[in-house]
Amino acid sequence: MIEIRGLSKSFAGRGRGRAGVKALEDVNLTIDDDEFLTVLGPSGCGKTTLLRCIAGLVSWDEGEILIDGKPVRGPGPERAMVFQSIALMPWASVVRNVTFGLELRGVSRSEAEPRARELIELVGLSGFEAAMPFELSGGMQQRVGLARALAVEPQVLLMDEPFGALDEQTRRLLQEELLQIWEHRRTTVVFITHSMEEAVLLGDRVVLMSARPGKIEEIVPVPMPRPRSDHLDTVEGSADMHRITTQLWTRLRSWQVDVGKARKTPVAS
């Protein structure tokens, strides 16, 4: 279980006299074991910052993050991250990229390799073990990124807009496969996205964040049954899906209007 309590973080302003940016303000969130939680919000709402805090990659100003009761002080072996920019080492083959996390944790190559090959098969890349990243398409590269994260057998999978840079068809395929994998080997997933459909399609709950300062506005439960991976298209056409997406969009749009008003006010005065 992940507990986030009163988390706040500001980035220092650049130059003299410039105010800092409040990236996160009083974020409170509890994530259950094996839950698939999606975090949705406009760009600049601090959703990636929140994920990086959970990953232990950045520090924060106030509050605490507990994983199974233990406070987060930095990266830990129970968490693994999947990056939007994929972050594969261009000089290493697919296998070497997948064994990277294991090798860092002291697993020998001879032990890490069979495990890596299993995961490469799981993400559907059998036959590409020796390929170099630049020989793979974006979707295939992100499969490697997923396999690398799964290889360390994390309890918590942190995914930062992992399919954001992919084209529509590839994205749908990977969503299906991610769900399939998650349905078979349950882990907690925190999945950042800026796509409403993706957030609803994948998540058990959708955390809706607003920008400046970044804070949680609403947590929307997604009561659609699992497993969904075998009929994702039906899920997408369902009434529930439509209702929740509409609900999310209403909220998101109301902030857009607010922002527009806020911009106009100083001009009028």
Add this chain to the structure above:
Amino acid sequence: MSSAADAQPLASRGGRRDAGRPFVSRLLDSKLFLRLLTLGIVAAIWQWYAVTVGGLLIPTFDGTVVAFFELFIDPEFWEAVWVSNQSMIIGFTVTVILGIPLGLFMGRYRPAEAFTDVYINILLVTPMAAIIPLIIMAIGFGLNARVLLVVLFAVPMVMVNCRAGVRQVDPTLIEMAQSFGATERSIWWRILLPGAMPAVMTGIRIGLSRSLTAMIVIELLLIAVGLGGLIINYRGAFNAEGLYAVVVFVIIEALLLITVARWVERRLVPWAHEGALSHD
């Protein structure tokens, strides 16, 4: 056949698909043939110019070729080759040993850069000829002076490239490593060094050619020994063939060394040439 090629796009690369084309059209496409052809044209123009226009100071092409092979049985020439290359080899070695770690370090730690940046810039912009008298006054005409000048001339390029190499490593790769719990040491070995490798190799290659330039320039300008000294002697004796032959030798040595450096680079950092490979 075609399905096998699809499955392993890289394995089939370099396959001869032009087999069966007429010999002449294949010959015209071959790089070696074109190079030999341009060489032949240049030699013909040279020969024509030397015979019709040239006098004492412009040797003929065939005279130069003869002089070139005569050099090979001249012990004085080999002595000069040894003397010159001594300063280049020692200087280049020192450059690599000193320049690479310093450059890499500067790339990662900003304070180190603030400390050394100004000196690197001075070395990069100062014309080398201006430093030579200064060094000679300080430490004399010996091998030390020549080595020092080679290092001063080559080391900034190596450092600048290594620094850029570390800088250009994708920061999300470092973050990725940190997310898996990498220590600063593992980040160096597993991310920064391999990531900087292509730029380091480029730095080594440029450093090598700068070492070679420095070696000759110093001998021509102030310390008349080695190949530079030989060039000066032949000029004084109006031995145009000999002078041209020595210059040709220097060019060939430079080309050979750069070719070796490129070959090593391609072996060590094949992923840096991905662009060339993926467009077939």
